[in-house]
Amino acid sequence: MIKTAETSPIQADKITIAYGDFVLLKDLDFKVNKHDVFIIMGGSGCGKSSLLRVLTGLQNPSGGEVFINGTNFTKAEETAKNDIMKKCGILYQSGALFSSMTLAENIALPLQQYTDYSPSLISELVSFKLALVGLAGFEEFYPSEISGGMKKRAGLARALALDPEIVYFDEPSAGLDPISSKLLDDLIIDLNRSLGTTIVVVTHELSSIFAIGTNSIFLDGETKSIIAGGNPNDLLRNPPNETVRRFLTRGEK
Amino acid sequence: MTIAYKADRQHMEITLSGDYLSFSDEEIRQKLFADLKNKRPATIVLNGQELGQWDSTLAVVLFEVIKFAQKHSLHIDLSGLPENLRHFLDLAFAVDRKPEATKLSRLPFLEAIGSKTLDIYHSSRKGSAFIKQVLISILKGLSGKAVMRRIDFYFAMEDASYKAIAIVSLVSFMVGLILAFVGAIQLKTFGAQIYVSSLVAIAMTRIMGAIMVGIIMAGRTGASYAATIGSMQVNEEIDALKTMGISATDFLVLPRITSLLLTIPFLTILADAMGIIGGGAVGVFMLGISPHEYWTYTWNALSLDNFLVGIFHGFVYGFVIAVCGCYYGIYCGRNADSVGLATTKAVVSAIVWMIVLTGIITFLLEVVGL
Numbered sequence: 001m002i003k004t005a006e007t008s009p010i011q012a013d014k015i016t017i018a019y020g021d022f023v024l025l026k027d028l029d030f031k032v033n034k035h036d037v038f039i040i041m042g043g044s045g046c047g048k049s050s051l052l053r054v055l056t057g058l059q060n061p062s063g064g065e066v067f068i069n070g071t072n073f074t075k076a077e078e079t080a081k082n083d084i085m086k087k088c089g090i091l092y093q094s095g096a097l098f099s100s101m102t103l104a105e106n107i108a109l110p111l112q113q114y115t116d117y118s119p120s121l122i123s124e125l126v127s128f129k130l131a132l133v134g135l136a137g138f139e140e141f142y143p144s145e146i147s148g149g150m151k152k153r154a155g156l157a158r159a160l161a162l163d164p165e166i167v168y169f170d171e172p173s174a175g176l177d178p179i180s181s182k183l184l185d186d187l188i189i190d191l192n193r194s195l196g197t198t199i200v201v202v203t204h205e206l207s208s209i210f211a212i213g214t215n216s217i218f219l220d221g222e223t224k225s226i227i228a229g230g231n232p233n234d235l236l237r238n239p240p241n242e243t244v245r246r247f248l249t250r251g252e253k
Numbered sequence: 254m255t256i257a258y259k260a261d262r263q264h265m266e267i268t269l270s271g272d273y274l275s276f277s278d279e280e281i282r283q284k285l286f287a288d289l290k291n292k293r294p295a296t297i298v299l300n301g302q303e304l305g306q307w308d309s310t311l312a313v314v315l316f317e318v319i320k321f322a323q324k325h326s327l328h329i330d331l332s333g334l335p336e337n338l339r340h341f342l343d344l345a346f347a348v349d350r351k352p353e354a355t356k357l358s359r360l361p362f363l364e365a366i367g368s369k370t371l372d373i374y375h376s377s378r379k380g381s382a383f384i385k386q387v388l389i390s391i392l393k394g395l396s397g398k399a400v401m402r403r404i405d406f407y408f409a410m411e412d413a414s415y416k417a418i419a420i421v422s423l424v425s426f427m428v429g430l431i432l433a434f435v436g437a438i439q440l441k442t443f444g445a446q447i448y449v450s451s452l453v454a455i456a457m458t459r460i461m462g463a464i465m466v467g468i469i470m471a472g473r474t475g476a477s478y479a480a481t482i483g484s485m486q487v488n489e490e491i492d493a494l495k496t497m498g499i500s501a502t503d504f505l506v507l508p509r510i511t512s513l514l515l516t517i518p519f520l521t522i523l524a525d526a527m528g529i530i531g532g533g534a535v536g537v538f539m540l541g542i543s544p545h546e547y548w549t550y551t552w553n554a555l556s557l558d559n560f561l562v563g564i565f566h567g568f569v570y571g572f573v574i575a576v577c578g579c580y581y582g583i584y585c586g587r588n589a590d591s592v593g594l595a596t597t598k599a600v601v602s603a604i605v606w607m608i609v610l611t612g613i614i615t616f617l618l619e620v621v622g623l
Contacts, residue, residue, distance in 0.1 A: 099588040117277050128313040131345040163308040194341035
């Protein structure tokens with residue numbers, strides 16, 4: 001297996017994403033540091049979600065490689081890929097809970113699949129993870145019986161089931177009211193601080209970007225590349241170009 | 254990797270040292286909680302100065318200890334734990350995020366029966382209202398007032414016509430063949446195997462052709478109607494239609510129901526013909542009847558009444574299949590599971606209604622002497 005010298009949790013090396021002849025993003029190079037809350041931002045259609053699919057192994061890049069903890073994730077064999085994915089949790093936009101299972105069954109699934117814990121320990125872990133996301137007592141509920149915000153939190157509890165080193169969030173604020181959105185942001189910060197989890201968030205929600213982001217990249221649909229990077233609050237203070245400034249100031253002229 | 258502790262009735266000190274990754278020592282966990290329950294110490298002190306790496310498997314033990322202490326009003330001192338672990342545990346007890354909701358318990362037996370009865374009453378009302386709406390839509394369609402895209406109608410026609418020919422032909426041929434086989438076994442004992450042709454001709458044209466088409470179309474087309482319309486419901490497309498002031502019945506149900514009603518008589522005729530050919534294959538190749546003789550007996554057995562009764566059954570089945578498919582699609586829930594459920598219900602209820610209506614029609618035809 002190919003190893004790089006540095007072992008950052010995530011390193012993208014000349015990633016190109018294309019659909020047929022249409023190139024969406026070209027030669028992206030970036031690195032996510034340990035304990036970062038790393039924001040991938042940019043306008044609609046710039047390829048944020050496609051990049052997330054590449055980082056999480058759901059899609060292969062047309063060019064370039066992704067390294068997770070120094071291991072070439074893009075070129076890894078299926079089993080090695082699965083081993084890496086066990087250390088990553090993903091919160092999808094809609095929560096992506098299995099609708100035929102209760103919340104407890106949803107969260108227990110990865111634990112039953114990948115650990116040899118006893119059923120009683122799994123059940124305690126499930127209750128603990130639900131309590132962590134503020135859903136204590138909701139074990140026997142089905143996803144259809146809870147609200148959108150609660151589905152997201154339950155999705156997060158499932159993403160955290162195996163104590164992942166990296167957690168990816170796809171548009172965590174989408175479809176949430178400001179209070180639920182703030183609670184989710186707080187939860188992201190809390191998890192990052194208490195567990196030291198590296199967090200990657202795809203979003204264009206400005207309040208979240210400034211509240212939680214410690215590092216970021218800005219994708220530009222026109223140049224198909226990264227046009228800015230760093231702490232979002234620093235980028236707001238010293239925007240490197242007009243596109244970033246307008247984005248971070250909600251289109252102010 | 255173990256949890257060391259000292260306990261008496263006054264004081265319990267739990268000491269954590271080293272790494273606790275994937276900590277699943279059932280024995281020590283059970284012993285710890287048994288001692289906690291037995292001794293119920295007034296104070297519990299958690300000591301984690303020498304704690305190394307940890308994960309949720311350790312946190313969950315401490316979570317349970319804290320819950321126990323809270324429940325029995327015992328004093329617990331967490332100051333000896335590393336800050337990040339304390340913060341992690343705090344998260345699990347953060348009350349501001351706890352929703353105030355509990356799962357509804359199961360209804361008592363009699364209430365459950367009552368509730369089920371009411372459900373049946375409401376769904377039968379909903380079903381009859383839907384049929385009424387469909388009939389109104391058909392009338393609107395006939396008078397050219399329904400909002401329906403012509404292309405949807407053509408697609409539905411295509412799906413319910415030539416795309417179904419192969420499967421209807423194959424299944425009906427095989428049914429004709431089986432009927433002839435089964436009939437031949439009995440008729441041979443009387444030396445009357447020639448009447449196999451009459452048996453197949455009457456059975457296929459009067460009912461079997463229509464029933465086979467009905468079952469095939471319920472599984473194929475009815476299921477597809479429920480799945481397509483159900484997915485549209487999940488995707489809020491039906492809500493979008495309603496808010497645009499377009500009737501979902503006109504727009505989605507009408508093209509499907511009319512196309513099925515138009516094509517099903519032809520499919521029934523095809524099934525009749527293929528069944529007779531299937532029976533003929535057995536008669537000619539296995540029973541040694543000449544093709545001419547077989548055809549003559551078949552022709553003599555065919556009657557316009559039987560043929561029309563078969564076509565009428567086909568019409569009824571077409572209506573039932575389309576109504577069930579569209580009804581369960583439109584009243585589908587809002588998650589992925591409900592689309593599967595809607596499809597199953599559409600097929601099962603279409604087949605059940607087909608059988609029930611066949612019984613009623615057969616009885617009525619008997620009364621009028623057909």
